[in-house]
Amino acid sequence: MSEERNLPRCSGITSSGTRCERVVSYEGELCYSHDPTKAEERKATASKAGKLSRKGNPVEEVVALRARLDEILNDVLEGEISTGIGQVAATIIGTSLRSFEVERKQKEYTELAEKVEELERMYRYRREDTAGPFDVGGYS
Ligand SMILES: [Zn+2]
Numbered sequence: 001m002s003e004e005r006n007l008p009r010c011s012g013i014t015s016s017g018t019r020c021e022r023v024v025s026y027e028g029e030l031c032y033s034h035d036p037t038k039a040e041e042r043k044a045t046a047s048k049a050g051k052l053s054r055k056g057n058p059v060e061e062v063v064a065l066r067a068r069l070d071e072i073l074n075d076v077l078e079g080e081i082s083t084g085i086g087q088v089a090a091t092i093i094g095t096s097l098r099s100f101e102v103e104r105k106q107k108e109y110t111e112l113a114e115k116v117e118e119l120e121r122m123y124r125y126r127r128e129d130t131a132g133p134f135d136v137g138g139y140s
Pocket of ligand 1: 010011012013020021022030031032033034
């Protein structure tokens with residue numbers, strides 16, 4: 001573990017005023033968040049993440065989210081964005097995807113409940129057919 005302690009750390013200052021302790025590849029290097037030459041890249045990544053809107057067709061949203069996840073994976077593999085940024089972005093997208101899943105299940109359940117109710121009503125109608133059509137839909 002002493003090996004890890006000797007790794008070069010970013011000398012940037014975090015927003016809370018403490019020194020950034022992120023591991024960098026060589027002494028004096030600044031990490032992705034603190035390197036001023038990466039500012040443009042950070043902005044691009046932030047705007048990519050900002051494109052995650054919540055409106056529109058859920059299926060299209062899920063497809064778009066998956067595509068973005070794929071883009072991020074490629075960017076990480078090609079070294080265009082740091083693994084840290086990629087990880088955060090992937091986590092956010094993953095959470096978003098899960099929320100769609102919950103939404104979908106809830107919708108499925110509601111639809112199923114409505115169908116069951118409709119079937120019950122039809123069944124009751126058939127059974128009460130002999131009693132006359134005026135009993136249809138009654139919950140007595
Ligand atoms: Zn830093």
